[in-house]
Amino acid sequence: MTDAPLLDVENLWVRFRTRSGVFDAVRGISFTLGKERLGIVGESGSGKSMTGRAVLRLIRPPGMIEADRLDMHGEDILTAPEKRMRKLRGGRVSMIMQDPKFSLNPVMTVGQQMVEALRAHERVSRSEARARALAMLDEVAIRDPERVFTLYPHEVSGGMGQRIMIAMMLLPNPEILIADEPTSALDVSVQLQVLDIIDKLVRDRGMGLMFISHDLNLVAKFCDRIVIMYAGRIVETCKADELRNAQHPYTLGLLNSVPDLEHPREKLEVLKRDPAWREAPSVSARQ
Amino acid sequence: MNAIEIHDLNVWFGSGPDRANAVRDVSFDVADGESFGLVGESGSGKSTILRTIAGLVPTWSGQMTVAGEQLGRRRSKAFYSKVQMVFQDPYASLHPRQTVDRVLSEAMHLHNVPDIDTRIVSLLDDVGLGSGFRFRYPHQLSGGQRQRVAIARALACDPSILLLDEPTSALDVSVQAEILNLLVDLRREHKLTYIMVSHDLGVVGHLCERIGVMKDGRFVEVLAVEEMRRLEAKSPYTRHLLESSINSIH
Amino acid sequence: MSTSQGLRDWLLSEEPTSRRQARFAAWYKGWLTLRSNTLAMLGLFVLAFLVLAAIFAPLLASHDPFAQELGQRLLAPGEDGHLFGTDSLGRDIYSRLLYGARISIYIVLLVVMVAPVVGLIVGTVAGYAGGWVDVLLMRVTDIFLAFPRLILALAFVAALGAGIENAVLAISLTAWPPYARIARAETLTIRNTDFIHGIKLQGAGPVRIVTRHIWPLCISSLVIRVTLDMAGIILTAAGLGFLGLGAQPPSPEWGAMISEGRKYILDYWWVATIPGIAIFAISLAFNLLGDGLRDVLDPKEDNA
Numbered sequence: 092m093t094d095a096p097l098l099d100v101e102n103l104w105v106r107f108r109t110r111s112g113v114f115d116a117v118r119g120i121s122f123t124l125g126k127e128r129l130g131i132v133g134e135s136g137s138g139k140s141m142t143g144r145a146v147l148r149l150i151r152p153p154g155m156i157e158a159d160r161l162d163m164h165g166e167d168i169l170t171a172p173e174k175r176m177r178k179l180r181g182g183r184v185s186m187i188m189q190d191p192k193f194s195l196n197p198v199m200t201v202g203q204q205m206v207e208a209l210r211a212h213e214r215v216s217r218s219e220a221r222a223r224a225l226a227m228l229d230e231v232a233i234r235d236p237e238r239v240f241t242l243y244p245h246e247v248s249g250g251m252g253q254r255i256m257i258a259m260m261l262l263p264n265p266e267i268l269i270a271d272e273p274t275s276a277l278d279v280s281v282q283l284q285v286l287d288i289i290d291k292l293v294r295d296r297g298m299g300l301m302f303i304s305h306d307l308n309l310v311a312k313f314c315d316r317i318v319i320m321y322a323g324r325i326v327e328t329c330k331a332d333e334l335r336n337a338q339h340p341y342t343l344g345l346l347n348s349v350p351d352l353e354h355p356r357e358k359l360e361v362l363k364r365d366p367a368w369r370e371a372p373s374v375s376a377r378q
Numbered sequence: 379m380n381a382i383e384i385h386d387l388n389v390w391f392g393s394g395p396d397r398a399n400a401v402r403d404v405s406f407d408v409a410d411g412e413s414f415g416l417v418g419e420s421g422s423g424k425s426t427i428l429r430t431i432a433g434l435v436p437t438w439s440g441q442m443t444v445a446g447e448q449l450g451r452r453r454s455k456a457f458y459s460k461v462q463m464v465f466q467d468p469y470a471s472l473h474p475r476q477t478v479d480r481v482l483s484e485a486m487h488l489h490n491v492p493d494i495d496t497r498i499v500s501l502l503d504d505v506g507l508g509s510g511f512r513f514r515y516p517h518q519l520s521g522g523q524r525q526r527v528a529i530a531r532a533l534a535c536d537p538s539i540l541l542l543d544e545p546t547s548a549l550d551v552s553v554q555a556e557i558l559n560l561l562v563d564l565r566r567e568h569k570l571t572y573i574m575v576s577h578d579l580g581v582v583g584h585l586c587e588r589i590g591v592m593k594d595g596r597f598v599e600v601l602a603v604e605e606m607r608r609l610e611a612k613s614p615y616t617r618h619l620l621e622s623s624i625n626s627i628h
Numbered sequence: 629m630s631t632s633q634g635l636r637d638w639l640l641s642e643e644p645t646s647r648r649q650a651r652f653a654a655w656y657k658g659w660l661t662l663r664s665n666t667l668a669m670l671g672l673f674v675l676a677f678l679v680l681a682a683i684f685a686p687l688l689a690s691h692d693p694f695a696q697e698l699g700q701r702l703l704a705p706g707e708d709g710h711l712f713g714t715d716s717l718g719r720d721i722y723s724r725l726l727y728g729a730r731i732s733i734y735i736v737l738l739v740v741m742v743a744p745v746v747g748l749i750v751g752t753v754a755g756y757a758g759g760w761v762d763v764l765l766m767r768v769t770d771i772f773l774a775f776p777r778l779i780l781a782l783a784f785v786a787a788l789g790a791g792i793e794n795a796v797l798a799i800s801l802t803a804w805p806p807y808a809r810i811a812r813a814e815t816l817t818i819r820n821t822d823f824i825h826g827i828k829l830q831g832a833g834p835v836r837i838v839t840r841h842i843w844p845l846c847i848s849s850l851v852i853r854v855t856l857d858m859a860g861i862i863l864t865a866a867g868l869g870f871l872g873l874g875a876q877p878p879s880p881e882w883g884a885m886i887s888e889g890r891k892y893i894l895d896y897w898w899v900a901t902i903p904g905i906a907i908f909a910i911s912l913a914f915n916l917l918g919d920g921l922r923d924v925l926d927p928k929e930d931n932a
Contacts, residue, residue, distance in 0.1 A: 134550040134551075134552060134553075135521070135550055249420070278419035278420055278577065279419070279577065279578075279579075279619065279622045279623050280419065280618060280619065280622040281419075282622070283622055305550060305551065306551070307551075344552060345551060345552060348551050348552045348554070348555035349551050349555075349580065350555070350558065350578075350580040350581050350583065350584035351580060352579055352580045352583040352606065352607060352620075352623065353607055355583065355584065355603075355607065356584075358559055358562070359555035359558055359559055359584070360555065361552065361555050361556050361559060362552040362555075432825075432829055433828075433829070434825055434828070434829075455831040458829055458830060458831040459831075461829075462829060463825075463826075463829055465822040465825065465826065466822075467822060470821050470822045470823065471821075471822035471823050471825075471826055472823055472826075473823045473827075473841060473845075474823075474845070475844050475845065477644075477647070477650050479647060479650070480647075484827070484830070484832075484840075485827075485830045488830045488831050488832055489830065489831065510643045511643075512645075513643075513644035513645065513646060513647060513649065513650035514642075514643070514644065514650070515650070515654065518642060528826070531826060531830075534830070535830070
């Protein structure tokens, strides 16, 4: 796709030391992220969220990150000092979490938070930051930005909160957006709207998107490329439009276990987990 | 015969100026052995209806007849041996300090079930867990296993009606499939009547024959699952919901 | 070796086969967590040491703690076979310290049997019942909380008369309100959880729900709080002793010992310092243990 990928990860491990030994949450995965929409799919415990956090070096002790390579736009971030990481986080890479309720500060108005967030990364005047924040709110389809600007997080609905989060995260013009289940706390009808907004912004700005979700169908519809994770490894990777040709029984199982309104089945297919999946070497998703 | 008859049910929270009407003038019947679904977005009042039937919300008016019993402010012990509920969050629905054995034996003890020891083993088999899980604590179980225990607890007294409050929404899709299959099997084996609440039309469509669509505490419409599959909804809101979920599924 | 290994496997089994095994396994895992916390183990060790010292005081004491020998007064530590020296009446401080440990432990046990229990009952009943019961019980709690602890204890002791039992009663009466607050706060969150709804739907009554389902969850936070408060309780008892309102002379209560030594503190430091160190040690030990217990008893942390 591009010559220097936005993100280049090789043999990434995330380990946790516990009483009963070392637990490996992510076990040696490799992938790249260009200016594309990359979906990372898996069940809970598959290590997908840990992957997203590891890229931002947001794993707290006793967790450890190890990798042969962890480059962001050619810059090694595995050994970068914490100060540099703070600059990158929210500056060149932004993350949207599942529930806006927990990511927004409850005692600051939406406007204050957005201005603060922007000024933490760029030297801009208050009035300019305000103007950019308002413009950004407008871009995420918030009808009355001036009014929303003065609201507190508890005064906005879930869908609106998530759109505010998106606006806030995109303010400093990041190159990479990591969205960890950005719509699963939202109602179905709001979900689509939020996804459309993310989609439009990512396209318009030519960003790289890492979309982490448990919903394979949603990801297939929304992303260019899909990585399927199981037990900390990548079991399969494919282009989104080729998902129907997926080979791995785990991928097929995930696809077929969803109840489908239009094609009812007497009995839903149940995954028969093969211990061999766990041991099979991780598939590389580098391009 | 109808297992459940609800007439002009109103449910509210708070009083005076803070009063919030969660359910307004809702009426519906559920036949014996039927499976009825309630769908709607968060805050539409669908879960509140279940909780009111179960007796967890005291502030309601209207008429409710469940399993031939006219419901008042308090529920009798006999009511709870006929009606049971499964909750949404399997991580919150089991006491963190009690083993599976303790949870099930206490439920049976309260309903004066004889021969508790053998019943527990057969109950665990029924929900597909096996007796190896009998003495485990909730933190030693996965989400799906916890939900199976919660279902076993609900079945401990051999009820005829099961109220299901989003029983699979906190689970992975593959685990969701297992639980849905289990619920289908149990319903056939035990001749159960279900009311199931969900925001996922696919899940409701899989398990229920008739579906009530709710918005802002009211019924928008009630339609049969076949009508829903053919996308033959009368109200624009239902159509909007259907389109969103069809879209999100494919 | 092989039997202990077998026992360990039995205890750590993921598939217990009986109620007993499940219970023992839960205790054993708690013990492992506690053991991995060095500071908590230090606290436990110090406390065990003090309890043993109190039990075997008659065997360990080198002198009669009450025997006065005016010729031997105010001897420095180590002099004439007095390990920690003697006080103004020539009594052996080491022996008095050992017997004093008995009093401290006695006070602790009595307070533990009264204050948290009262607090637990008041708090859970108020929290679960709600309505006017809650208002009434909590206002009473507030009244007790509004007084400074030592002053209220002083008032009680003044009314009831000086002495250890009355001091304990006074401390307990002033110590229960924070426990009631904690228990109520916990109850308010627990009573709206689905597992309480679940048992309610099995037809369980309020008494059963409170005693069997809410208490076990409140007790852990109370135990932690009690061990952390223990230091304060011992200090309050010592304070009362120091003010002459707790244990009465010649009883070797540590606070009273400091009080007596106060007059000589500039010339004979050990008379007040050594019981002071003992109070410091027991308080610190309880604090460290309380911190460790928090890790063990917090059910939210269980998933590791």
